[in-house]
Amino acid sequence: MTGKFDKDNLLSFIDAAAKVLELNGSPLHYRDITQQALERGLIQSNGKTPEATLNAVICVDIKQKGLHSLFVRVRPGIFGLRSLGIESAAVDSSEITNDENRRVRIPHFPSYMELRLLLPIWSGRLRSQITGLRSTIATLRGSPQEPGDWTKPDRWIVERLQGKDLELAEAIWGKTAEKVNPRHVYGHWLFSCAYKLLVEDGDGRMKLTDRGQDFIDRPLGDTVALVDEQEGVLKILTIAAEKGTGRRSDFIPEWTDYLARYSRYGTDSTIKDTLSRRLQSILERGLLIKAGAIYSITGEGLAYLRQTGGDEPADSSIELQEILQLVNQQKASVRVSMQELLSTMEPIAFEHLIGQLLEAMNYQNVAVTAPSNDKGVDVVADIELGITSVREVVQAKRQKSNVQRTVLDALRGSLYRFQAVRGTIITTAGFSKGAMQAAFEAGAPPITLIDGSKLIDLLIEYGIGVRTRSVEVLELDADAFAQTEEGEDS
Numbered sequence: 001m002t003g004k005f006d007k008d009n010l011l012s013f014i015d016a017a018a019k020v021l022e023l024n025g026s027p028l029h030y031r032d033i034t035q036q037a038l039e040r041g042l043i044q045s046n047g048k049t050p051e052a053t054l055n056a057v058i059c060v061d062i063k064q065k066g067l068h069s070l071f072v073r074v075r076p077g078i079f080g081l082r083s084l085g086i087e088s089a090a091v092d093s094s095e096i097t098n099d100e101n102r103r104v105r106i107p108h109f110p111s112y113m114e115l116r117l118l119l120p121i122w123s124g125r126l127r128s129q130i131t132g133l134r135s136t137i138a139t140l141r142g143s144p145q146e147p148g149d150w151t152k153p154d155r156w157i158v159e160r161l162q163g164k165d166l167e168l169a170e171a172i173w174g175k176t177a178e179k180v181n182p183r184h185v186y187g188h189w190l191f192s193c194a195y196k197l198l199v200e201d202g203d204g205r206m207k208l209t210d211r212g213q214d215f216i217d218r219p220l221g222d223t224v225a226l227v228d229e230q231e232g233v234l235k236i237l238t239i240a241a242e243k244g245t246g247r248r249s250d251f252i253p254e255w256t257d258y259l260a261r262y263s264r265y266g267t268d269s270t271i272k273d274t275l276s277r278r279l280q281s282i283l284e285r286g287l288l289i290k291a292g293a294i295y296s297i298t299g300e301g302l303a304y305l306r307q308t309g310g311d312e313p314a315d316s317s318i319e320l321q322e323i324l325q326l327v328n329q330q331k332a333s334v335r336v337s338m339q340e341l342l343s344t345m346e347p348i349a350f351e352h353l354i355g356q357l358l359e360a361m362n363y364q365n366v367a368v369t370a371p372s373n374d375k376g377v378d379v380v381a382d383i384e385l386g387i388t389s390v391r392e393v394v395q396a397k398r399q400k401s402n403v404q405r406t407v408l409d410a411l412r413g414s415l416y417r418f419q420a421v422r423g424t425i426i427t428t429a430g431f432s433k434g435a436m437q438a439a440f441e442a443g444a445p446p447i448t449l450i451d452g453s454k455l456i457d458l459l460i461e462y463g464i465g466v467r468t469r470s471v472e473v474l475e476l477d478a479d480a481f482a483q484t485e486e487g488e489d490s
Contacts, residue, residue: 010041010042010043010044011037011042011043012043012057013037013043013050013053013054013057014057014058014061014070015042016037016042016043016054017030017033017037017054017057017058017071017079018070018071018081019037019040019042020033020036020037020040020042021033021071021079021080021081021084022081022083022084023036024036025084026080026084027072027074027078027079027080028078028079028080029077029078030051030054030055030058030077030078030079030309031051031077033054033079034050034051034054035051037054038050055077055309058071058079059073059309067082069082070082070083075222075225075226075229076225076226076228076229076234076308076309077225077307077308077309103229103230103231103232103262103263104230104231104232104258104259104262104263104265104274105190105194105230105231105263106187106190106191106194106231107187107265107270107273107274107277108186108187108190108277109187109191109231109274109277109278109281110185110187110188110191110281111280111281111284112219112224112281112284112285113179113284114176114179114180114185114188115188115191115192115197115215116215116216117175117176117177117179117180118172118176118180118185118188118192119192119197119198119208119212119215119216120208120216121171121172121175121176122189122192122198122206123198123206123207123208123212124205124206124207125168125205125206126203126204126205126206127200127204127205127206128204129164129168130168130189130206131189132164132165133161133164133165133168133169133182134185134186134189136161136165137182137183140160150181150183153169153173153178153181153182153183154173154178157169157170157173157182158170168182169182172185187277191227192212195211195215195223195226195227195230196209196211196212197209197211197212197215197223198212211223215227219285220304220307225307225308228308229308231278232255232258232259232262232274232278233278233281233282234305234308235254235255235258236251236255236275236278236279236282237282237287237288237297237301237304237305238305239251239254239255240288240295240296240297240301241297241301241302241305241324241325242324243324244296244324244327244328244331245294245295245296245328245331246294246295246296247293247294247295248272248275248276248279248293248295251275251279251295252271252272252275255271255274255275256271259271259274279295282301283295286298286300286301287300287301287304288301291335291453291457292453292454292457293457294457296328296331297324297325297328299325302325323473334460334466335456335460338456338459338460338465338466339428339452339456341465342398342428342452342455342456343398343400343428345398347371347396347398348368348371350396350398350428351368351378351379351396352368353464353465354378354379354394354396354426355367355368355379355381356464357458357459357462357464358379358381358394360462360463360464361458361462362383362384363381363382363383363392364381364382364383364384364389365380365381365382366379366380366381367379367380367381376395376407376410376411376414377393377394377395377411377414377417377418377423378394378395378396379393379394379396380392380393380394380418380420381394390420390421390422391418391419391420391421392420392421392422392423392424393411393414393415393418393420393423393424394423394424394425394426395407395411395423395424395425395426396426396427397425397426397427397428397429398427398428399427399428399429400428400429401429402429402430402431402432402435403425403427403429403430403431403432403435403449404432404434404435405432405434405435405437405438407425407435408425408435408438408439408447408449409438411423411425411447412444412445412447415445420445421445422445422446422447422448423445423446423447423448424447424448424449424450425447425448425449425450426450426455427450427451427452427455428452428455429451429452430451430452431449431451435449436449
């Protein structure tokens, strides 16, 4: 039914949401709640995104009132009424803490792709066999002096295991097409138990649950969305959407705060490790992309945030995320243009551009060498290291093919001609494996390698060849509009 707007009968967004859920009798996505409220004439909105507003007010209500809120967040983006007996889809595990305030429970966060391969292999097997293999491998770690080589499962499995351990390890390695190393499945196992993808039956065997099957069948389904919310994946995606682009270090302050609120993890190493593992998982799923050291959210990542409502959506804006996506697209376009211009520059112009970049990076006494008899050195400069200053030589290679080791060896051999202690090769292309291996050979002067992608990163960072324009974007802070004084009528 479609109702006409009657200002005398209009409700607040929070009351309208409660009315729609009461009439429906079951949980709904906040977009469906908004649509029904508009169709029934319960609310009126002049904004372009009334669904974002309704989502925000419900989340604020739950956040502030807790168990006294009318609403229950069933899954990301989906809400029900507490009075109808709706319960949150919270999860726990005997192996993981049950603290209600703790979300991030799996420090050894697994690859979802690997886990989807593992679940059918573990299903039907005795729990004791699965945990027994882990225990056996733990006893075979060796010593610090002789740690053993674990990088080649096809060798160590048959050499170090026997019986049921051997059979299971071979199944894991073989049935996953050699994608999953049996030594590195601890996080996968904790994850499966914590989120009840597998449960133990009366005979001690692990069985795949409906939730586990949903995890396998639907990469962005309800189970995955629930896990992503619990484990901070949605939080990381939200941070990426809000920042536009950023390095891993740019995520750390907010991730640290998040762990302080929702986990028992707080050491610097654990903060960095849990973040790195989740970033890798998100990259694997195509929700983020990485160019050099820079992360940015993809269109698929934004769509996923829209589908789930994101993490703490009251503090974020879908509109802002879409604006930032456009900004990212424009940045990518500029990078492509820069790559094209670099590849068509005259060699001498390219060398002077590198000299300009070094000056912006606080190098001193920057000098572009004469084109003839430069001994493979294009730019010479001094850089302060602590309380001393050292001479560095740079070779600029504007080419399409990878730079080979012979170029590196030649530059290293020219250092003494310029009284330099280190060198750098900057190219518009990349480097061969041999060149990368030789760059920091023990006992040899170090040679820094900067490929085309890193070069563009540096040019953008130091404002060489680009101009930055600032645009002020407003974002709603829904918490500021919420009632905070105790005893105030709702």
